[in-house]
Amino acid sequence: MKEQIRQLIEQASTIIIHRHERPDPDALGSQFGLQTVLQHQFPDKKIKAAGEMATSLAFMGTLDAVETDEYPDALVIILDTANEARIDGKDALRGRQTIKIDHHPDEDPYADIQLVDPTVSSTSELLVHLLNEWGYVIPEPAAIQFYAGIVGDTGRFQFRGTTSRTFSVAAQLLDTGIDTDWLYRNMYQTELAALQLQGYVLQHIELTEAGVGYVVLTQETLKAFNATVEQASLLVNSFAGLKGLKAWALFLETDQEVRVRLRSKGPVINEVAKEFNGGGHPMASGATIQNLTEVDGVISRLNEVAGAFRF
Ligand SMILES: [Mn+2]
Incomplete structure (x- = not known):
């Protein structure tokens, strides 16, 4: 199935990435992280990140405007979203093919293909394992996004979903030279x-x-x-x-x-x-x-x- 997903990505000329509404750092981190990796890997493809931004997480990046008529020819990847009702962006399932990648229990298999692993800490961690398997490069701007997602969903590496695999992924991401001081300052500031x-x-x-x-x-x-x-x-x-x-x-x-x-x-x-x-x-x-x-x-x-x- 992972191979099938890789082939769909390589064949697509437009890829639209969605995640759940009211996004948290894992939703946005997995979305922006995957967008950056795919842009880096396939400079000729159109890779868009859809949905509405959460004001407190605006430092994480900028979302793209996506028109309804872009969907019928697009591969849509929906991240970190357990059920259809939580998808941010009502056109998501209009994609030519749809893929769900998530770490919540797979109670609503709303996409054409579901890649769900509830044993990982976060969708961000799951994506890093997947991209490593495919041999895709994770550059620093993507690494900090995935790191933010893991930090968010593990409560800074303390929740029970944190495993030795989580730490090995965190080590890999840190080795790209990400600025964790900047990240924590932005993630944990309070009005x-x-x-x-x-x-x-x-x-x-x-x-x-x-x-x-x-x-x-x-x-x-x-x-x-x-x-x-x-x-x-x-x-x-x-x-x-x-x-x-x-x-x-x-x-x-x-x-x-x-x-x-x-x-x-x-x-x-x-x-x-x-x-x-x-x-x-x-x-x-x-x-x-x-x-x-x-x-x-x-x-x-x-x-x-x-x-x-x-x-
Ligand atoms: Mn998550």
């Missing part, structure tokens, strides 16, 4: 309003007997701190170190819905996410509920899962 919102979050943690922690951020609160949902959602890990915590949730109210960020230290929570219009990894998922009256329902399901879990 004053976001820092103050973090103070609010820490002061409003609810912890249940079952070990479920949660914080609700209403639209009113977000407005008071002048914070976007995107900024606020990054605070989901801000109370991960709370003693007695097994699983936790951050509820973010928008004008249409309530987004739920779910995290866990052991209990499998993506099943709960699926019950509430979401999904993701066993220890890190997202869901969506209609309004704040449904918060209790999510918490009681998390209590059941966390209550049954022993470290």
Whole structure:
């Protein structure tokens, strides 16, 4: 299958690269990294990166405008996106051929070809293994993108998806001479309003007997701190170190819905996410509920899962 993907890439004259909406560093890093490698490998091909930028990650690069009529002749590669609904760019599946490359469980095989490996830390890591197998060169501007993706999805090499293979890929990327000082400065800088919102979050943690922690951020609160949902959602890990915590949730109210960020230290929570219009990894998922009256329902399901879990 990897060989089939390589052939499709080599035959295509236009390649459009997509990833999931509300992109994180792995989504953008894998997208820009692959774009750069393919441009370097095939200077005559048209290689585009599609979708909307996340303002906090604008330092990572610039996306391309893609017209609807470019799709029927294009090879479309969709990265880091578990299910069709999460694809950023509604024309993606109009490509002549479509390929999904991802590290989330393959629950929605929406493309013509799926290359999915849930044992790797990130889509960025998966791409480096793949490009190495093909003998494609990974120049420094691509290396820093992939490195950002790995750093993002492993929480700076601490999450359980981090393996010896992750470190060997990181070593390879570092050897291209990437500036990690620049990267960390940009990835981990915090706006004053976001820092103050973090103070609010820490002061409003609810912890249940079952070990479920949660914080609700209403639209009113977000407005008071002048914070976007995107900024606020990054605070989901801000109370991960709370003693007695097994699983936790951050509820973010928008004008249409309530987004739920779910995290866990052991209990499998993506099943709960699926019950509430979401999904993701066993220890890190997202869901969506209609309004704040449904918060209790999510918490009681998390209590059941966390209550049954022993470290
Ligand atoms: Mn990822």
